[in-house]
Amino acid sequence: MHVREAMSAEVLTVGPDHTLRQAARMMAARGTGSAVVLDPDADGVGIMTERDLLRAIGAGLDPDVERTAAHLTWDVVYAGPDWTLEEAALAMARGGFRHLVVLEGGEVLGVISVRDIMRVWAREKALKTL
Template sequence: MRVREAMSSQVLVVGPEHTLRQAARMMSERRVGSAVVVDPESHGIGIMTERDVLNAIGAGLDCDVERTSAHLTWDVVYAGPDWTLEEAAASMVRGGFRHLVVLADAEVLGVISVRDIVRVWAGQRAAASR
């Protein structure tokens, strides 16, 4: 199976000036574990995850003051839509990531998470055992 078949195409995009609370609220409302951060004046595309928010809170930072731009990963590892799920999983393991932004021709197509991969693999195993 390919990444395009398992990824979520409903991508939450936030700006670098959103506060952590705003980003966390949007992530919670949409029930997603990451947000793509687009900064046209800077690095381009970054990703902020629930772990980034958790680390900021754990460090005692004020989520109403802290901006997403200070708590995200700019060194994003991108997946291609034609990658296999095995390639995406291997990339996640190598980098210690739980989410990969899916890009094609510099356009964000979606995000694939460990949860997406496990969901597909578990469904395939269940179907095979029937």
């Protein structure tokens, strides 16, 4: 199976000037562990994850003052939609992260998470045992 078949195509996007609290609220409302950060003044896209929020708040920073731009990951590892799930899982394991932004031709198509991959693999395993 390929990334395009398992990814979440409904991507939460936030801007670089959103506060950490705003990003956290949007992520919680959508039930997602990440948000793609689009900055028209920067090259590429960034990603804000639960881990980024946890680090900032755990360091005692004010989530109503701190902006996403200061706490996100800009050196994102991107997945292609035609990658296999194994390739995506390997990239996540090597990089120590749980989300990959899926890009095609510079356009964000979706996000794939460890949870997405596990859901597909568990379903495939269950179908094989029937």
